[in-house]
Amino acid sequence: MSNNIDKLAEYFSKFPGIGPRQSKRFVYFLLTRDDQYLKELSENILSLKKSVNICQICFCYFQSKNPTAKTQCDICRDTTRDDSVFMIVGKDADMENIEKNNIYNGRYFILGGYLPILKNSASWVRSKELFKLIERELEKGTLKEIILALSLNPEGENTIYHIQQILKPLQEKYSFKMSTLGKGLSTGSELEYSDDDTLKNALKNRS
Numbered sequence: 001m002s003n004n005i006d007k008l009a010e011y012f013s014k015f016p017g018i019g020p021r022q023s024k025r026f027v028y029f030l031l032t033r034d035d036q037y038l039k040e041l042s043e044n045i046l047s048l049k050k051s052v053n054i055c056q057i058c059f060c061y062f063q064s065k066n067p068t069a070k071t072q073c074d075i076c077r078d079t080t081r082d083d084s085v086f087m088i089v090g091k092d093a094d095m096e097n098i099e100k101n102n103i104y105n106g107r108y109f110i111l112g113g114y115l116p117i118l119k120n121s122a123s124w125v126r127s128k129e130l131f132k133l134i135e136r137e138l139e140k141g142t143l144k145e146i147i148l149a150l151s152l153n154p155e156g157e158n159t160i161y162h163i164q165q166i167l168k169p170l171q172e173k174y175s176f177k178m179s180t181l182g183k184g185l186s187t188g189s190e191l192e193y194s195d196d197d198t199l200k201n202a203l204k205n206r207s
């Protein structure tokens with residue numbers, strides 16, 4: 001049976017971008033902390049899913065200041081935002097980065113990941129939700145553009161291709177623009193880490 005150190009290290013090794021060596025370092029770091037720190041950390045982990053909601057429109061994780069607003073995030077409930085444009089991003093961190101840079105005032109949809117190459121759209125988590133949302137918005141008559149704000153790596157391009165296929169019937173029925181971010185966002189670069197100017201240019205040069 002594995003010991004406590006190995007066991008905990010195994011949990012950390014499942015974190016995105018964390019390898020076995022780093023995960024061990026996390027464990028040894030925790031061993032240097034006092035009981036209070038460990039207690040607070042454990043409590044925060046335990047309460048995480050109880051205090052964080054998932055938005056029923058854009059699918060972001062959120063904690064609202066308004067305790068009665070449990071189904072829609074602050075961005076989706078904000079009536080001053082532009083309803084004519086929806087930006088599709090891969091993950092919460094991408095949306096956070098775009099919001100932080102104050103370069104966009106439309107709506108969002110979070111895919112929750114990219115579509116791995118060699119997988120087809122049928123096995124893909126939020127494709128149905130995306131279709132439903134876009135259809136509903138088009139029926140309202142306000143939606144004019146969808147921006148596919150995905151990294152231009154092979155998985156990102158595969159995802160873009162499948163979204164275009166999924167939304168094609170809607171595009172034939174209603175007319176709207178479907179754009180991708182400009183090449184200012186270099187191949188493989190992550191939206192999550194792109195800086196203000198890079199994002200601004202990528203958004204400006206979308207086509």
Ligand SMILES: [Zn+2]
Nearest residue numbers: 055058073076
């Ligand atoms: Zn939302």
